[in-house]
Amino acid sequence: MEDGVTATQVVFWILAVVMLVSAIGVVTAGNIVYAALFFIAALAGVAGIYLILTVEFIALVQLLVYGSAVVILILFALMLTRARERPQALFGRSRPLGIAAALGLLAMLIGAIVATTWSTPETSAAIQPVGLQAIGDAIFTIWIVPFIIVGVLLSIALDGAIMLASPDEDDN
Amino acid sequence: MVLSEFAGVSMPDWIDALLRVVFIVALMTINAFALIYLERKILARLQARVGPTRTGPIGTLQSIADALKLVTKEDVRPITADRWAFELAPYMAFVPVFLVFVPIPFTETWFIRDLNLGLLYVFGVLGLNIVGVVMAAWGSDNKYALLGGVRAAAQAISYEIPMLLIIVAVVMVAAGRLAVDGDASMAGSINAIVGDQTTTPYILLQPLGFVIFMIGALAELHRPPFDMPIAESEVVGGYFVEYSGMRWGLFFLAEYTALFLMVMLASSIFLGGWNWPFGADVGLGLQIVLTLVKTSVMIVLVIGSRALFPRLRIDQLMAFSWKVLLPFAIVQVIANGIILAYGGADWVVGLVSFALLAALFGLIYQLMRQRKGEGARTVSTTPATPRVITAPDVTPVEAGGD
């Protein structure tokens, strides 16, 4: 890391800027669909950073689950319901308070990060890419109970979502 | 390692990368031209017509004429359309398709890069192009486009799931086979899967997988009988109804490239790609010919489905995915897991899959029969006595005579 700025670092910073700008877009856009589209860009940035961190599997799962499924779900809900214009406060009345709280949180986090001493590896070669098989082994041995619980949770959530979104029989 | 090996020269990485990009762009363009021409010709054959004949020898330059027309056409944006969503949508639909070319093997050594997670990559990235479709649908400010976009999104989500499950089933089989004489962790790589099919193409091991994959591919590509997002007679073309000129052309290009991609994937995963039946050491030329032959056959099948199938309804489409394909895919995954866990032979896997496939077809046929019921009957009724054919030669009388 002593040999100045590497290409990876340049890519990382580009991705970080894209991600952060998109994130700001998500929380400030005046249009919900714009916010959702910004969200996709932010997710793509996160996926790119995963790639830089050599965890391709997580990056691809991120794309697959968030990129297509979640975002489509959101856009779907938006489009099935017609947009209409009406005067509506974009932000709550506690907006300055919220911003202040977020900034305080940020300051605290950055302070903590800077204050901590991290055991940085000496060279980038020391970072071993994590293989898919290792992840699989870990999930199906150490984390098998959480995995099953997540499976149950997913099916419950699926049922719940269907129940919630399906129209009542006595709606009309 | 495409070009450096082929040309026998070494070159800097960035030139190599650039050349690959150029190669892919050229391939996409030529492929789209060829596919459009082929589609028109094949459809014409199936529909008792002749197709394009006037432009160039037997109409071969028709696609180029079309492309020239598209490029020179005015690029219109509706005044109420959302500017950014409308203008960016074609690129959002196009770029993911372009990116998916990375792990596709044309021969044993011809690919951009062999990814360890190639299959996951393909579906993860390809799924993003639906975002472009949704942007186009919402940004056009057109109700037909919106309906088409909603349909496309629903369809894409629904059919991705059985397809992914089938891929899981295939990877299970591949991992079992690769563990014998290779690295089982490479089972996600498309090239490794192709390399394993020297003697047995996976269509024999996973016939159900092949069928579900092709059905899902038709749905992802918006091809009949799953073309309701772009149905002419219902939503007048769907999400790109407001597009014209080259932006519309980009959607078109993405569509045909995706068709080629899906067919390449299917032929790689299930038909043995460059490998089966000649093996890895027959040389580059024959491998390319093999790939082309397999893809061509599949393309003819896909295009033929357009001529011979009407269109499903959106609820039937969703029901077919969630109630028919998804259970079958899950059963296939579970069956594979059980058989492989207990060390079952390959032929057992194939047999079970064949049985499942037969059950699937039987179910579809049974559903159709049940729905169709009895046909129309003919009744012969006794004719009434004929009315007066010619008017009686009557003398007019005063009206109102009671």
Next chain:
Amino acid sequence: MTTRSSSVTAEPAGSEPGPGSIADLYREVFPLISIDAALDKGGDVALTIPSDAIHEVLERGRSDERLQMNLLRNQTAVDWEDRGLELVYHLYSIPLRQAVAIKAWVPTEGAVVESVADLYQMADWAERECREMFGIEFIGHPDPRNLLLDEDIDIHPLRKSHPLAPIEMEQGVDVEFFTKQHPPPEPEEEAEEAAPAAAAPTRKRVEDMTEAEREERRAEQAERVARARELAKVRRAERLAGAPPAGGPRPEGAAPPPTPAPAAATEAPSAETAPSAPPRDDRPPAPPPPELPSIPDAEEDPEGRAAAQAERVRLGRELAAARRAQLRGE
């Protein structure tokens, strides 16, 4: 086989149907209603009944075991000019295979008839068409909008008082432009039409006119319409007399033919001079139709529209029920 050039009458009547025909059946079912029967050229029986008995006759004709007229196959009207409009309902019984035509006379202006859309759904559209084409008001109709014509047109094109060409003028077709494109062929025509045609470049479009100018224009058009009507009567009289039309084929389009000779109109036996036979009706007079509420536009006031429609239907039903009770109580 031969056709006779007859100038005696314009009556749409044939011979009285023989015994055992469906006319007797109807007379049996409806003893209180006066029914005139006639056989038409196709062998069908046409029954003429009073117009306020239409709903009654169709309703019971549909449910009666002997009639079972379940198919209303056609509904229309005929404009007999001074004698009024003749409503025609063609009925057919699919199970019994018998056909009949029910007719009724109504006045040309302000005709009000009870709708049969509650008996035959087919009458929904047919009555809408009849209403816009002839100006017959069907009370009790759920949705009396224009069907084939534009929403805002309230002329009645199939009446005989609307000759072909002037209708276009009434509808606001640019007469000056049309005249320039097709100059009138006859010389005397030119003399009359020359002034507006020459003034055409300076004339304004209808949208740009002031109210006074529009009034003037309307008057001018009304005059043309009146002339065209008169001409049509003369032509018809000529045809009735069997004389070949003057000047070869009849001129079509906007160019009005030569000024009609007033003498011809009086000499030729035309429809007005033909004997008119209003149907016999000895029964008590029908109560006057109630004031119908106007129907608001669907986009502005959907609830109000639905309410108004329901109110119209209710009023119509009430009126019909009262009339029926009156007839039965007789």
Next chain:
Amino acid sequence: MVQRTFEGEVLTEPVVVEREFETVDMNINIGPQHPATHGVFRMVLTVDGEIVKDAIPYIGYMHRGGEKLSENLDYRGALGYQDRTDYLAAFNSEWVYVNAVERLAGVEIPERAEYVRLILAEFNRLLSHFMFMGAFGTDVGYFGTAFTWTFKERERIQDLFEAVCGDRIMYNYFRVGGLAWDPHETFVEDSHWVLDQVETGIGDVDELMTDNEVFVARCRDVGVMSAEDAISFGVTGPMLRASGVPFDLRVDEPYSIYDRFHWEIPVGERGDVYDRYLVRLEEMRQSVTILRQALDQMPTSGPIMPERMPARLRPEPGEIYMRQENPRGEYGIYMVSDGTDQPWRVKMRSPCFHNLSSLKPQVIGGYLADAVVALGSIDIVLCEVDR
């Protein structure tokens, strides 16, 4: 300006208009320019997602005042106008008109002319049903295949018509009293050959559509109409027969020489779109049967016009309601004569007009895609609806 929220709360902060969303039914305007409306027909569908909640049909875009025009031409002059109402079954429409005039004027028609008329009208029924198969297939989603396959045989029939009368769509060949001229010499042989082709074509259509799983899934139990509803709406023709009512004017009120042939009436059971398709398909086969018999029975020579015909038709005052079985249902001409050479009143009772009025209850509650299929199954000709 004080800005308020939806609930009336006064906003004290800068406000951006945010696009709020709510679940509202969407109005979709289909037509008058739409690939599925078969002409200038418009319907406004209110949809909730994909379910149709309400449908308002609008017609009249093709209204040309045909009845008024016919009243202002003499009896023969208005004949050409009949081709322009139902342009897919022009011979049938012409036939009704000339029949009405002949009854009104009391003109006898030679037998050979009657046969030629019947043969041409039945051929026209085949032609019209082929057109239906193509258009309906396209509505259901065949990308052009149904059209090209059916048009193959349709072309043969049109070639035959062209040989007979010189025109392919607007024939104007029937005359009051008979025909314009004798058909060409090889008319019967040509007709038999065309019938062979047509039988192949019917088989092709049958194989393409009838047993296709997707086709069945799309058409079964869509646009169901009960027999009572159908009769109440004045629906006639194949649509009524699909609802289970064996009502065919050729049998129930026989006209012309239909009582000389033996054939059967196809009848549906459920009254849905698929039954309408099946009924039409079977009706084509029955038409072929009628045509074979008629071609065999037809006199090889003879007059095609009465010996004496008046130069100018002036029927006695009187009226007639002439109705015949057109491919789409009961086509009627109500004609009133006042003794002059122009009809006093001509009313065209067009089957599509009444068949189309039954569309609304068929589509409400179904899917948007079903509305298109139901509309296609009515087999409308807008020129005939609007007249």
Next chain:
Amino acid sequence: MPALEHILVVNAILFAIGAMGVLTRRNAVLILLSVELMLNAVSLNMVAFAVYGQVDFGNITGIVFAFFIIVIAAAEVALALGIVVRTFRNRATANVDEVNLLKW
């Protein structure tokens, strides 16, 4: 490779932006999106720790955590959207301030 501190700072900013969205936005869907941003920041942090070997029991753990977070986020989105759609049907609004049925 970028330094671990850099990644952590970027994540902290992303998390703060998400928190700001949650605190200031009024629309339920937008709040949902902001929560997703925060979740993303967290899972990115996990992966960074894992890859840079900061976790005691093997560097797999963080990655598995990220995997679980993504999976649960999907379930959460499905459920939350269901609730939002339901709220529309009943209250015709997506404004969380107006959904005050449980307030009193």
